[in-house]
Amino acid sequence: MNSVTAQPSLRFDGIKPIHGDECTIKSNRPVNGEYRLMVLAASSKLLDCEPGQFFHLLCPVTGDLHPYLRRPMSIYGYYPDAGELHFLYKVTGEGTSALATLNPGDTLNVLGPLGRGFDILPRWTNLLLVARGVGLATLAPLALKARRLNRRLTAICSARSEDVLMSLDYFRSLDVDVIAVTDADGTSNVDHLRFIIERLIREDGIDAMYTCGSNRILNLLQAVGKTHDIPGQIALEQQMACGIGMCQCCVRAFTRNGAIVNERVCREGPVFDLQEAIGC
Amino acid sequence: MNSVTAQPSLRFDGIKPIHGDECTIKSNRPVNGEYRLMVLAASSKLLDCEPGQFFHLLCPVTGDLHPYLRRPMSIYGYYPDAGELHFLYKVTGEGTSALATLNPGDTLNVLGPLGRGFDILPRWTNLLLVARGVGLATLAPLALKARRLNRRLTAICSARSEDVLMSLDYFRSLDVDVIAVTDADGTSNVDHLRFIIERLIREDGIDAMYTCGSNRILNLLQAVGKTHDIPGQIALEQQMACGIGMCQCCVRAFTRNGAIVNERVCREGPVFDLQEAIGC
């Protein structure tokens, strides 16, 4: 037999291998009416992750559910010591419905870690995170890293209503200042958000802003960022096939130096410069 | 809503409806190294069967197994009183492998009963049944019916070796005279079979012969039938798509009045006149 190995022979500089692996499900439970948390037992090579990176999941084919392509899912938590990989997901279609059928002891084929995560530059000490819905999944590991790097983090968490607001306790346990806003309370509108953010800038100063997804929040943070000259980053989504940069299906448009450029969300992203991003 | 019903409005004469139904698996166990017995809980409408008829099974899609078409399976037993339908099957490919994964409590979609079963004409009192391998599955219910009709039945059961010989006890419990022959013993060859059959004809007389499948046995029984002018029937197999007569994929050639005619195994069969059948 050929001595075929799974080991990549990297001929790029400074780029890490991508691993495909079968992981065993430790648990896979609803967190609230909309979201589920899946905990996988993962080998350490999979857990050399950065906040903002994602995995590409091979959802099972079961009964009436026939997902074919993999599904991208942000890393909600990676714990090399516990050997755990966490995903927080919302059941929206065929693939995520199939994910929801997995039971402890079943296996799931994951590919990753993939993409470029969030930066925390040395001079960024006061961080602001604004997230809505499942976007929290993407931003959660950033909080852990911020704490490890001893940065101060404020998280504005937005949701439809109190009961689908997630991760607040998790954030609080990391000493994050949490500001919860909801549609139900009428506290999640752009004007109010702007008011809160402007106050934070005034009172504490903010060195960098992080967000993901929502157009409304993107537009707001771009405006605030321009006004106060605060840099930021955003994690974006796009439909994916390969997840590692081969197919070019996941491009989004960005403005850079006055021109429009297409970049691959799976490769140049999913984290991009806040000001370069274009909503959709 | 339209008052759509599953009830066929039969406009054929004397033909029964065909039912599609989800049945619950009661058990699904290996009988020996090669065969498995599956017992389904079935409603009484499904159990209005004739020996020799078959069902068309929608094998489950599971993991790596993706059977698409249904799979035809002879009725091994139908028990209206117990509400049970039995299949005896051999795992040979994708569909039967998928069947083997079913556990008690799972459901299986079955369509039937289908096709034309065996005849036992009033004047046929001494019956001979010659079967090999899984052919026994097809012939087993004939034994039960023969007994109900008070006919005398001799069964020559042939197999590779003793340990894959099935149903002997079942046949004996029905007062069938069982003659077991095996390749291992060297008792299953054509010459020896012919010897046994000729002796039966001489000693007891035989009014009709039943068999299925094997070319070797078909040729032998055709020769014996011609010599002694004994009628017979054979159950045949052919790849099927629809199972009910629409697609014409399941045809086999027969000789009738000196000409070659094509008939549908699922419809005109699976039971055919012994002398008209052509081996393959």
Place this chain on the structure above:
Amino acid sequence: MLNLETQIGSLTLKNPIMPASGTFSEELAQVFDLELIGAHVTKTITRQKRSGNPTPRVCEVRGSMLNSIGIPSKGVEAFKTHVIPFYRQYDAPLIVSISADTADEFAWLCEEISVPGVDAVEVNISCPNIEEDGKAFAMRPSTTEAVIRKLRSATDLPLWAKLTPNTGETIDVAKSAEAAGADALVVSNTLLAMAIDITTRRPKLGNLMGGLSGPAFKPIALRMAYQCAKSVTIPVIGCGGISTVEDVVEYLIAGATAVQVGTATFIEPQIMVRMVDQLEAYLNAQGLTDIRQLIGSVEDGEASDGLVFMEAAP
């Protein structure tokens, strides 16, 4: 009040669900009341008796099937004697599918079959035209036009032309069929494909190659149905891979006026009658009252102007 009625030229169907030729027969009456579906479409017949292709005639491919049944036919006389009377018991219109090797024989058969009890003739022009080096009529616009003209003058019944996906000229073929007088297009027949048993190294079909049908074929046939609906004004009947009510809706949105269900009936013989029910339920759930609100409602915007005629996808 929900309206499932659809109009194929002069013919009104009480709902848009009918079987595809070759995947339907009298025997299905043992499974459900045939009156419940929109129309009855019979297996293609030829003038003479024919025995069809060698077995194996079907094989499975991933999530679909290939067939090379050929056209076993008892001949037109047997059909008139035994089959037409059977369907006269029903109000649902009877569509008879016919085929022939030459245009003249085709026209002869078309005339022959234009008898009471038959409501439309579906002409299967996807089979070889022996006058044109064996190419099927529907492979080219010119041969399509020629044969449909002859067929048109052979009958006063509605004429449905069944197209083949094996051509690179779908749109031109569709336009030719319309120009020559077809009343509707059935889009489409099966796509030539192959499978080999790696153990025996033999083709899995006795006939070497056969037609792909079933779910795998849907995106291809749907594309064709869309292209045709955009290119002609006669009704397009979608056919290919339909196995759920969502598939039916997808074809209607793409522009099909009705659909034919083929292979799915082999897997689930009651599927057509269930689809009729589910289509009603779907309309209800969507707050729609008439399937005409679905037909051709695709939101293709400006893109459709140029791109309908796209022929390759690199």
Place this chain on the structure above:
Amino acid sequence: MLNLETQIGSLTLKNPIMPASGTFSEELAQVFDLELIGAHVTKTITRQKRSGNPTPRVCEVRGSMLNSIGIPSKGVEAFKTHVIPFYRQYDAPLIVSISADTADEFAWLCEEISVPGVDAVEVNISCPNIEEDGKAFAMRPSTTEAVIRKLRSATDLPLWAKLTPNTGETIDVAKSAEAAGADALVVSNTLLAMAIDITTRRPKLGNLMGGLSGPAFKPIALRMAYQCAKSVTIPVIGCGGISTVEDVVEYLIAGATAVQVGTATFIEPQIMVRMVDQLEAYLNAQGLTDIRQLIGSVEDGEASDGLVFMEAAP
């Protein structure tokens, strides 16, 4: 001693497994050692920078996918500067896929890209030829022949012509490509298809239609590969729906000299290198010593004489 080596004209591949254009890139080196596969085939490039099609560029269909990536290209200069040097690190031959809207530009690009480090040029003739009302070159024998002739005189490198399944003239196109000097055929590119989101009623692809690839496409591409292998003497490289080692074996038996793996790499990025291993294991298990014992070994008997040219399957 097992021999997996295969010969594509003057080029020897150490095994018959290579990627399909557009489903492979430098990034895959993060997943496995690229030296282990038979060759490297790059995404089609054009002369100029191009941005490709609108998103969404992919969608899922039952057990397969559609794509309308288009040909986003950084242009030939960027390719020569950044991509060719990367692959020079490997011994595996580099096959560069190119395309253009006109035959002359195509030939220009072909010459431009015939530089050290490039071992063969794959010409993607499945894209529109703007001089012929937008029909792709490979839709017709005449346009295929014309463009391949120009390409032939533009390079001394082996020339692989990549065919389209969207034509009704596969065999004639294959023969034209051979006659005009192609050294091998890649069979084939994706098949035009469509899917509509029934909730929004919008086409699922930004570009309205796209190409079907993946398992659903296999029986169609296999049929084409078989037809081509029977019709030409140059090697045929099978491509379409290959996702298991059994699929590889099926293509080899059908007559393919090597295969390209596309969509399967998206599902399982290590699949190609695993297939190399499994192909060895398969040969061992079958008591074979050389993949040439598989190539073209289909047991098609006499049937093949007439039926290869079958074009429709009623």
